[in-house]
Amino acid sequence: MDTYLGEFEHLVLLAVLRVGTDAYAVPVRAEIESRAGRAVSRGALYTTLDRLEQKGLLRSQLGDPLPERGGRARRYYSVSSRGLASLRAARESIEGLSAGVTLEPKQARS
């Protein structure tokens, strides 16, 4: 069964995918900010990552402790197969809905 994705959850999952193997919170946040062009509060990101992991859409594993982090490890995230399924479902529903719909003139021009 696919899990319904909230908008921000959707963005976070996509960003984790884009960043790839190095996906811990700091680059994930930077990715969303640069690609989606919106500010992301750290607190919101952490709680969303936590929630997505609880829903089983994300997996996480700890890296090695690093000195500039005060000897703490990074928590690297990767999208689980359920997560991929949810993303696919979301994309399908969006594509299905947008097919044949003319949007703004901006898109018409491009």
Added chain:
Amino acid sequence: MGHAGPPRLAEWLLRRVIQGSPAADAIVGDLAEEHHAERRARGRLGAGAWYWREASGVAARVLVARHRARRPAPSPFPIPGDPFMSGLWRDFRLAVRLLAHQRAFACIVVLTLAVGLAANATVLALVDGLVLRPFPLRDIDRLVQVFGVSPEPGLAADRRDVSPADFVDFQREVRAADLVALQWWDATIAGQTEPERLQGFKVSPAFFQAMGVGVAMGRGFLGEEAQPGRDRVAVVSDALWKRRFGADPHLVGRTITLEGEPHLIVGIAPPKFDYPYGSQVWSPLALTPDALSSRQRRYLSVIGRLHDGASPAQAQAEIAATAARLARQFPTTNRGWTVNTMPLAASVVDLGAAAFLGVQQVATLLVLLLACVNVANLLIVRAADRSKELALRVALGASRWRVVRLLVLESLTLAIAGALGAIPLAWAALAACRAAMPPNIARFIRGWEEIDIDVRVVGGLALLAVGSTIVFGLLPALRASRVSLNDALKTGGRTGGGGGRHRLRNTMVVVEVALALTLLIAAGLSVRGTTTVLFRDDGYDPDGVMTLRVSLLGVRYDTPDKQRAFFESLMDDARGALGIEGAVLANVAPASTRDDTSGVEIEGHPVADASQRREAARRITTPGYFQALRIRLLDGRDFARGDTPAAMPVAIVSETMARRYWNGENPIGRRFRIEGPDAAWRTVVGVARDVRHTWFMNQIAPTYYVPFAQYPVGDMVLLLRGPGDPSPLAAAGRHLVLRRDAGQPVYEVRSLRRVRSDGAVGLQFAATFMGVFGLVGLLLAGVGIYAIMAYAVRQRTHEIGVRRALGARPREVLATTLGRGLRLTAIGLAVGLAGAYGLGSLMERTLFGSIHVDALTFVVFTAVLAMAAIVASIVPARRALRVDPIIALRHQ
């Protein structure tokens, strides 16, 4: 460079908040990593600020998420509005409802708190008004007062005035401050309406600039007006301008008559400015060449405005250097004299006021503490009673936080009600304080007029209320919330707490008894001390005597002969007047705040140097003085009409003077001389009993009496004795004076009893305060002990039932029940006795020895409190006995 990581406190707080979250470590690490980068971009401070902001953002987010996660699924019928607030509101209403159910409990708690807080608010208002901001002057921290320090120890030896010659030297040599001098000036204003006595001061021309106020209208004094003959100018106070001159806009430039001399009004002082001592009129201090050469007579107050950049210490050092030079240069007058420079704000605070208020504060804090202990007690008892209810709430799904919130809300409701109740109580107490303080004293108390419950006092009250809420609300709340559901439901409230709670309750009883005893004994000591001061035999009889002060105006009475003529004719009139049994004059009435002393030289007993100079109180009286005041003459005779200027100069001395200056030999027939212009040798013709002039003088000063006829002065007190109540004599005395001179003001009209009582007004205040506190303490302790004993008995009803059923006699049951309460009371009494001894000794030190730690007071009040404790314990114990064993056994 030390620590390079994120701010430690912020990191620690963040860890505390988010611990338990699976990613906690990673989050802290991420922020540390980013902080590392920020540090390079923004520097240490910027990165620190950044870290604080981000860490708190993350913590808040995590908290909110956790709260949401824990909440049960949303109800299909949601409550509209913010769930947190509406829950709070619901709990608040629940708290009020629960309290309304136990009206007696709520009333006791609220009243207890109100009394405790009101006592504190009142004393806080007094402290605020008298000590913290005694009076409104701009830049008051730049003003210093310079006192002379006498080499002879004595009351306020370090707060003496300065002689004119010394002042001029100080003024010339001190660079750190502009110094101005002030001289007391009782000014009689005459003209248009009735003559009136004004409080005035002769001041250095720069006075108004130095005080930083200037004048509101007209001008201040000019430098050349500080010369005799050119000094007939005056500045009047705003209050006088409005009251006596109807705020006449053309008053400046007009001439008024002060002390019988025309004075040109050159200025009006700014509103509210009445420094010092409620001054109403100022005139230039014009020192005569004679005065300027005098170092012997010290009568100038000296105030300095520090120059920019100069410190009080610098001024003190400079003045001290000059004083040291003067002491070397003029050893006869200045040897041993030093100076004491202190901030004006500190110097205007009454010498005794700070210590006096300190004692009051200790006492009120004890009252508040007692109130809090009491309330905490009641709440603990109540919480224990409610353990079942609370357990049920938890069982039905209330979180611990909700239960604590309910309990805290209850306490807060009580605290708010208590604080609201305290405001009118404190207001009434302050109004009573103001009403009880005679105006003639109040004007000498800096800031007295300004005392009121203002924002600061209300703020202080609110702080106290919240503070005490935390103390007495949270403790029982935390305890109660830890109740185990199982235990509470199972045992039906009989145990429900275990040893810990018993220990806490026992401690409470001990603390309460100890505090109450301390307060009670302090109150007892105060009341006893004050009564002694007011009613002891001070060597004269203050009842039935009226006093009226008459100060003759300058021009018409400018010679001693004219003054003598006026007063002698006044005496002649008074002797024939109806209802007057004795009419006498004295320069100083006993027990008044004025005094008059002089140096004396004893014939045949020369002193080696100035530091051993002999001083004695000077009393100028008319014949009949000793009889009118019922002062016993121990030897010799009173003055007679024959002691005229032409006759041999005579004097009467007090027994102390006889003992000290004639080494106990009979002084009659011996001679002494008063230092000053009147250098005639006076023969002692009588010895009078000692009179204690002021209550705070531990030693009685040597005193001599001289006949007015031989030593006339213009400022005298008329003392009239009648057959009974002296109040009708006030009008009679006024009439006598006005018949001789309709332009002559009569003032300070008070019975001698009142003079004495006014003199000890501070002491009476202290005693009243302490008395009220003591009663409150007794009451609170009684209520507290009762509540705890009643609770303990109720807890043990089952046990008592078992013991009764097994054959225990009522007497035995009563003994064990009582025994526990009395044991605790005894411990409390022991602790309290120690506390009372401490506070008593403190009072003994600060209240000028009017209070003595005496064993009787300790014994009496210990017994009183023990009795109260026994009664408070017996009532619930007897009630337990009346219960039928069958019912007691069934008791849950």
